[in-house]
Amino acid sequence: MRLWAVVEHDKPLECLTLPDPEPMGTEVVLAVTHCGVCRSDLNLWKGEYDLGGGQTMRVADRGVEFPRAPGHEVVGTVVAVGPDAEGVRIGDSRVVYPFIGCGRCDRCRAGEENLCDQQTILGIMRHGGFSSQVVVPDPRYLFDYGSVEPAFAATLACAGTTAFSAISKLYPLDHDRPVLLIGAGGVGSTALRMLHALGHRRIIVVDLSPGKRAAALAAGATHALDGADPAIVEAVKEAAGGPLLAAIDVVNHPSTAGMALEALSKGGKLVLVGVGRGALEVSLVSMILKPRSIIGSVTGSLGDLRDVIALAQTGRLKPLPMVTMHWDEANAAMERLRDGSVDGRIVIET
Ligand SMILES: [Zn+2]
Numbered sequence: 001m002r003l004w005a006v007v008e009h010d011k012p013l014e015c016l017t018l019p020d021p022e023p024m025g026t027e028v029v030l031a032v033t034h035c036g037v038c039r040s041d042l043n044l045w046k047g048e049y050d051l052g053g054g055q056t057m058r059v060a061d062r063g064v065e066f067p068r069a070p071g072h073e074v075v076g077t078v079v080a081v082g083p084d085a086e087g088v089r090i091g092d093s094r095v096v097y098p099f100i101g102c103g104r105c106d107r108c109r110a111g112e113e114n115l116c117d118q119q120t121i122l123g124i125m126r127h128g129g130f131s132s133q134v135v136v137p138d139p140r141y142l143f144d145y146g147s148v149e150p151a152f153a154a155t156l157a158c159a160g161t162t163a164f165s166a167i168s169k170l171y172p173l174d175h176d177r178p179v180l181l182i183g184a185g186g187v188g189s190t191a192l193r194m195l196h197a198l199g200h201r202r203i204i205v206v207d208l209s210p211g212k213r214a215a216a217l218a219a220g221a222t223h224a225l226d227g228a229d230p231a232i233v234e235a236v237k238e239a240a241g242g243p244l245l246a247a248i249d250v251v252n253h254p255s256t257a258g259m260a261l262e263a264l265s266k267g268g269k270l271v272l273v274g275v276g277r278g279a280l281e282v283s284l285v286s287m288i289l290k291p292r293s294i295i296g297s298v299t300g301s302l303g304d305l306r307d308v309i310a311l312a313q314t315g316r317l318k319p320l321p322m323v324t325m326h327w328d329e330a331n332a333a334m335e336r337l338r339d340g341s342v343d344g345r346i347v348i349e350t
């Protein structure tokens with residue numbers, strides 16, 4: 001197999017050749033046909049996360065070894081199955097659940113492999129969709145996406161599942177209650193479309209980019225506000241008709257999370273999704289006098305991916321704009337994402 005791999009941080013990906021994998025036990029091998037490019041792929045490439053307060057976490061501390069092919073939004077065709085793999089046949093086209101857990105702990109047994117402490121995530125701890133073939137440990141990570149366009153189906157594995165999981169944490173929430181959504185990039189615009197598909201009628205988007213704000217309005221946002229406005233908290237409250245009960249921050253910087261927290265009413269929930277940067281100082285007294293919840297959300301469960309695919313199959317969940325590039329343009333795809341010059345999701349195709 002060939003793989004576009006990170007060999008050294010911040011250096012161009014290199015095209016390497018390795019022997020084709022031989023599946024053992026319940027393993028399944030897929031030939032990659034589509035792979036979405038996500039901001040987490042850039043983090044892998046960059047090699048560290050800014051934790052705030054001058055602290056950083058290195059990707060290597062998450063058990064990542066190089067060379068590594070990134071890519072965790074994968075659709076592929078089954079090309080080999082292990083002797084104990086059931087329910088999947090050669091030639092099947094499937095979307096892959098990438099947040100692979102240990103399969104043995106309480107969280108994994110509950111289907112929440114995204115919360116497992118011993119994950120081996122596709123494209124981070126094992127080769128992902130920037131490799132021409134991926135190995136999954138078990139057919140339960142493979143989902144039939146039916147009539148959904150395969151490039152769109154690929155984005156459901158991370159952007160879709162992550163957005164769905166974040167929105168779920170706002171519930172119970174009446175569909176007429178306004179929802180603040182900060183960030184209209186890949187996951188953000190997926191969340192916007194998903195809120196819409198789930199019946200939410202008042203969605204206030206905040207983004208710095210005029211282009212992304214215009215796209216958000218076209219995709220069903222009721223308001224699209226400029227995050228650089230010094231009076232953004234007031235502008236959000238005015239758009240919402242008062243303080244809000246629900247906010248999702250896909251950017252997750254101190255300024256955006258702080259703004260969202262200020263815009264919330266008593267009992268409001270702020271769900272943090274994006275791997276942003278920095279730290280937030282929170283007045284503990286204010287968290288009592290004006291009680292609110294800050295909820296971290298990382299990707300989604302196997303059930304979330306199943307539900308998102310079902311939602312896409314109804315046709316109510318609209319795809320975000322797709323920019324397709326050839327799989328061999330992996331470096332150019334990463335650079336375009338890093339430069340922020342893309343509205344929507346880049347999907348590389350073989
Ligand atoms: Zn991702």
Ligand SMILES: [Zn+2]
Nearest residue numbers: 102105108116
């Ligand atoms: Zn586990």
